[in-house]
Amino acid sequence: MKYVSTRGEAPVLAFDDVLLAGLARDGGLYVPESWPQFSAAEIAGWKDLSYVDLAIQVITPFVGGAIAAPDLRRIIADAYSHFDDPNVAPLKDLGRGEYLLELFHGPTLAFKDVAMQFLGPLFDHVLAERGQRICIAGATSGDTGSAAIEACKGRDNIDIFILYPHGRVSDVQRRQMTTVDAANVHTIALEGTFDDCQDAVKALFNDMAFRDRVNLSAVNSINWARIVAQIVYYFWAALKVGGPVTKVNFAVPTGNFGNVFAGYAAHRMGLPVNQFIVGSNANDILTRFFESGTMKMGQVVPTISPSMDIQVSSNFERLLFELFGRDGARVTQALTGFRETGGFAVDADVLAVAREIFDGARFTDDQTRILIDAHYVATRELLDPHTAVGLSAGRARRKDTTLPLIALATAHPAKFPDAVEAATGERPDLPAHMAGLFERDEHINILPNDVAAVRSFIKDHTTSGEGIRASGGAAA
Numbered sequence: 001m002k003y004v005s006t007r008g009e010a011p012v013l014a015f016d017d018v019l020l021a022g023l024a025r026d027g028g029l030y031v032p033e034s035w036p037q038f039s040a041a042e043i044a045g046w047k048d049l050s051y052v053d054l055a056i057q058v059i060t061p062f063v064g065g066a067i068a069a070p071d072l073r074r075i076i077a078d079a080y081s082h083f084d085d086p087n088v089a090p091l092k093d094l095g096r097g098e099y100l101l102e103l104f105h106g107p108t109l110a111f112k113d114v115a116m117q118f119l120g121p122l123f124d125h126v127l128a129e130r131g132q133r134i135c136i137a138g139a140t141s142g143d144t145g146s147a148a149i150e151a152c153k154g155r156d157n158i159d160i161f162i163l164y165p166h167g168r169v170s171d172v173q174r175r176q177m178t179t180v181d182a183a184n185v186h187t188i189a190l191e192g193t194f195d196d197c198q199d200a201v202k203a204l205f206n207d208m209a210f211r212d213r214v215n216l217s218a219v220n221s222i223n224w225a226r227i228v229a230q231i232v233y234y235f236w237a238a239l240k241v242g243g244p245v246t247k248v249n250f251a252v253p254t255g256n257f258g259n260v261f262a263g264y265a266a267h268r269m270g271l272p273v274n275q276f277i278v279g280s281n282a283n284d285i286l287t288r289f290f291e292s293g294t295m296k297m298g299q300v301v302p303t304i305s306p307s308m309d310i311q312v313s314s315n316f317e318r319l320l321f322e323l324f325g326r327d328g329a330r331v332t333q334a335l336t337g338f339r340e341t342g343g344f345a346v347d348a349d350v351l352a353v354a355r356e357i358f359d360g361a362r363f364t365d366d367q368t369r370i371l372i373d374a375h376y377v378a379t380r381e382l383l384d385p386h387t388a389v390g391l392s393a394g395r396a397r398r399k400d401t402t403l404p405l406i407a408l409a410t411a412h413p414a415k416f417p418d419a420v421e422a423a424t425g426e427r428p429d430l431p432a433h434m435a436g437l438f439e440r441d442e443h444i445n446i447l448p449n450d451v452a453a454v455r456s457f458i459k460d461h462t463t464s465g466e467g468i469r470a471s472g473g474a475a476a
């Protein structure tokens with residue numbers, strides 16, 4: 001399996017190179033040259049597999065020989081041994097054909113762990129084989145950062161720098177990042193929004209001299225290996241409710257479009273899906289796109305579902321590439337226009353293709369709190385605000401109620417205790433393994449919203465890239 005860039009101008013790479021590259025050198029995102037295909041009979045044959053065995057089936061074609069089969073098996077088994085449910089992603093029946101897919105049983109209580117726990121041992125393996133070190137830079141709206149830090153802390157071949165928007169993540173999210181005691185972990189509180197953090201990271205990747213000097217790598221959902229890990233649970237959940245014989249609907253609370261794109265990938269690989277329903281908070285750029293075909297950037301508004309407080313959904317570029325018939329030049333043109341004018345529009349025929357399977361709905365914080373409370377009253381179960389937005393969207397836009405609706409529960413309610421308590425009067429408890437979180441010391445580095453400041457902070461704190469300089473490589 002080879003990978004091509006959505007902008008069509010970067011070298012074609014194998015899986016392990018894509019893993020380390022993160023963003024493509026033409027500014028695009030890597031996608032598989034073609035989608036692996038599974039027949040309905042093959043998919044049906046996976047019905048009784050464990051999560052790990054299913055993951056091996058789904059992930060293997062993407063790796064395409066870049067990692068030996070026994071190593072891949074060990075990496076995947078390692079990844080999912082750190083979840084507190086033996087099924088990794090248990091499915092809860094809500095009645096009326098509605099299901100909640102619980103993706104928050106990993107170490108940091110959000111679905112990001114499903115991919116990140118895979119990425120940690122994967123990086124270790126590839127770097128050890130090559131004798132390389134990397135410097136990871138990532139932007140987080142809260143959950144990616146803690147999941148990435150948890151997956152990378154203490155690993156010999158990695159330095160990790162995580163940028164989060166200062167004052168705009170929850171206390172639990174911040175403390176999960178800033179209380180980790182590991183010499184290779186650095187958190188940066190940027191005085192800006194999540195989009196500013198993401199822009200700063202993109203700017204670092206576009207600075208080729210810097211990128212080569214520190215061996216820069218990414219753990220954001222632009223990293224293809226994360227999408228690959230997320231594809232697995234779409235097959236997993238569908239198989240539990242009658243797929244692939246029955247078509248299913250997925251409701252996905254969406255920010256950067258990584259999670260729902262993984263679902264779309266599963267669909268392209270042969271999984272029968274009726275609808276992907278995107279849930280938005282007040283930052284509803286995606287919902288507006290699916291309504292109008294126009295992508296128009298707005299101001300980021302802080303909400304009670306902060307992991308979706310995003311106006312630029314990086315992974316949308318991967319869908320655009322498919323909608324534009326895999327024409328990299330068209331993608332480049334649209335996204336250059338987006339950067340310059342804050343908007344772009346697609347033709348009616350392109351929108352119609354997208355709308356065959358995608359829909360979206362937005363919910364205010366008040367609406368979200370009302371749903372969390374109603375759900376609590378009815379079931380005595382607490383929902384986190386992101387999950388509540390997704391479930392609401394699914395209910396609002398599900399066209400065929402005879403087909404199951406699988407709503408992705410992307411975070412544990414205890415990750416957003418203030419919002420959940422405000423909605424229900426009930427404060428969710430942190431799981432036992434996180435009990436001491438509020439007593440631990442924090443390490444906080446506040447930096448201005450300025451790429452140069454971030455670059456020099458990383459230069460001063462990374463030991464990665466020294467090997468390159470010593471061997472007379474890309475010294476800058």
Ligand SMILES: *Cc1c(COP(=O)(O)O)cnc(C)c1O
Pocket residue numbers: 110111112143144221253254255256257258259260307308386387410411
């Ligand atoms: C990251 C995140 C989302 C959004 O996922 P994307 O892949 O960015 O669309 C939704 N809910 C929670 C809890 C998250 O952490």
